[in-house]
Amino acid sequence: MVQDKFDYIIIGAGAAGLMLATAMDQDPFFASNRILLLEKQTTRSNDRTWSYWEKGSGPYDSLLTRQWEEIKFKGVNQVLIKNIQPYSYKTLRGQDFYSFHYQNLEESNIVTLRHEAVLSIEESENFVAVRTTAQTYSGSYVFNSLFTPPSPKEQKKYPLIQQHFVGWFIRADKPIFQENVATFMDFSLPQKSNTRFMYVLPFSENEGLVEYTLFSKDLLEVSEKFLKKKKVVFP
Numbered sequence: 357m358v359q360d361k362f363d364y365i366i367i368g369a370g371a372a373g374l375m376l377a378t379a380m381d382q383d384p385f386f387a388s389n390r391i392l393l394l395e396k397q398t399t400r401s402n403d404r405t406w407s408y409w410e411k412g413s414g415p416y417d418s419l420l421t422r423q424w425e426e427i428k429f430k431g432v433n434q435v436l437i438k439n440i441q442p443y444s445y446k447t448l449r450g451q452d453f454y455s456f457h458y459q460n461l462e463e464s465n466i467v468t469l470r471h472e473a474v475l476s477i478e479e480s481e482n483f484v485a486v487r488t489t490a491q492t493y494s495g496s497y498v499f500n501s502l503f504t505p506p507s508p509k510e511q512k513k514y515p516l517i518q519q520h521f522v523g524w525f526i527r528a529d530k531p532i533f534q535e536n537v538a539t540f541m542d543f544s545l546p547q548k549s550n551t552r553f554m555y556v557l558p559f560s561e562n563e564g565l566v567e568y569t570l571f572s573k574d575l576l577e578v579s580e581k582f583l584k585k586k587k588v589v590f591p
């Protein structure tokens with residue numbers, strides 16, 4: 357049974373849902389509307405670190421962990437450091453992004469955030485019914501950011517490659533990073549018949565995020581992705 361009616365229902369308070377809800381909240385066009393934002397997670401962890409290019413300043417500058425104008429590419433025999441101004445490469449903690457948007461939306465007169473998991477979406481001619489773990493809502497429009505495509509593994513037309521990312525936040529007791537230079541791609545490591553590179557975001561001379569990426573047809577066992585040694589000693 358439909359219990360509560362909204363003009364717009366946004367499913368998922370992730371990157372897309374939070375930016376959309378905030379943009380609608382700030383746009384006078386929607387001032388007389390009711391907007392519902394549904395998110396299944398009741399607490400938000402720092403589940404990812406976002407990095408992106410931007411020309412000049414942007415809306416998340418006050419939240420950035422760090423930004424760089426110097427970018428390094430490395431091969432076995434060559435190192436290239438490029439200045440990318442007027443662009444810069446910016447890094448943002450997921451948790452800071454979520455907190456920023458949640459705080460703004462708490463003050464909203466038109467957006468209601470509810471922590472409920474969506475179970476089904478049913479479209480009829482004039483409205484959409486969204487059933488959650490708590491109740492059913494109706495909306496004139498629904499924006500759905502849940503990602504539920506058929507598995508790419510099921511198609512045979514194109515070769516499938518999967519990207520592995522494994523990363524560590526490192527703190528060393530002496531300077532090991534070139535603080536002003538982000539390493540985009542360091543291919544100087546063994547390629548082992550596919551494509552592999554390191555990615556390094558230095559936050560200071562002795563702290564940074566170090567990631568290892570490789571592409572392969574089948575996913576590696578989780579145990580293969582983690583360091584066997586607990587302590588890493590830098591020369």
Ligand SMILES: Cc1cc2nc3c(=O)[nH]c(=O)nc-3n(C[C@H](O)[C@H](O)[C@H](O)COP(=O)(O)OP(=O)(O)OC[C@H]3O[C@@H](n4cnc5c(N)ncnc54)[C@H](O)[C@@H]3O)c2cc1C
Nearest residue numbers: 368369370371372373394395396404405406407473474501
């Ligand atoms: C570790 C990691 C690092 C990344 N780094 C980068 C990067 O550096 N740069 C970059 O551009 N991209 C990066 N990405 C990709 C980027 O995070 C995604 O492209 C982006 O988050 C997609 O936005 P979205 O809103 O569609 O989905 P999400 O941000 O995943 O949001 C979906 C939301 O829906 C909620 N949800 C799921 N199921 C339900 C349900 N049944 N009911 C209600 N809510 C539900 C989820 O809890 C989540 O909050 C990274 C991703 C990961 C995982």
